[in-house]
Amino acid sequence: MDAATCLRKLQYVGVLSFATVDETGAPQVRNISAIHYEKDEIYFFTARGKDFCRELLSDGRVQVLGYTKYKEMIRLSGKAAPVPEERQKKWIDNIFREQPYLANVYPGDTRKIGIVFVIRDAQIEYFNLGVRPIFRESYTIGEGNVTLKGYQITEDCIGCGTCVQNCPQGCIEPGQPFAIQQEHCLHCGSCFEHCPVSAVQRR
């Protein structure tokens, strides 16, 4: 798997969930399908009067989630920025051409209330709960960074194997120290809770 394949999968899903944070610090999430995909960028349309637009302009952080028909979760985290004023019309028209339903929602000239944002630098997380062991991986586009999540076993490990017995996915390998196979880890915290010598720490 790679970032480009994830973007194509998101494109096939079509309707994605876009999460932002409002001015009170509360989570907000909406379905958006007015999206244009480039190889390593995504452009999307909204209207300038919507809370969604205000949240993007004031903070910009956005997380985009799609669930494929193969039961894969693909999550893109990045910053959205409006495309430059002189290219807004081009991008609005592009997105309306690709998604004819939009002209029913915003007929004629009313699409001018629209604004197109682009996400260029992002982390993409791929997560498949339908295989055993589960599988996850992270990728980047543009200047995006991968944030390490989950847990790791430190040198304090005494090799007792308690973590192995309690791991739902059987993804901990013996060794000095024992090691979590990160690509198969649920991040459930069971090893962290059960380690008798607190040798497991959050990454």
Next chain:
Amino acid sequence: MDAATCLRKLQYVGVLSFATVDETGAPQVRNISAIHYEKDEIYFFTARGKDFCRELLSDGRVQVLGYTKYKEMIRLSGKAAPVPEERQKKWIDNIFREQPYLANVYPGDTRKIGIVFVIRDAQIEYFNLGVRPIFRESYTIGEGNVTLKGYQITEDCIGCGTCVQNCPQGCIEPGQPFAIQQEHCLHCGSCFEHCPVSAVQRR
């Protein structure tokens, strides 16, 4: 439409998007299907070691989004709280019984790393972009409140009709003042931007 119907529709969708805010104030959104529905409550399972759990325990605000096969968006906003300790086992077992795939992810006793949250007081927003004019409505469950969004036309209206000409949905009615049919409003802000006397304000 009503709150109970919206909850049933979410149940049919199955896999929902749960949005929270992390400790840096960034939006987070995941797919969750380990959900049990009551008439006016939703229970859901996660694992204690996940960032999702930490975000719920430290803030609790959550927004849950589902997109139906009839192209309806249903969004529930509320606070999630863990069910009392003495009832955790009952609820975990209930959810695992209803969703057998969970026992593949957390086999045997490993489900004990789980925690069940409940949402009781919430606002539900129904939004259908597939009809013309579009249709939206809000409902509550428990002690939830409806947050007014979008725009309204004030007494400063001079009746010029500029807003009507620029409304994508044709949902503004003449009168003194002119009035927005809120159930058909996109919240796009076109009337707000075009009003020559600034008679339109955010609600």
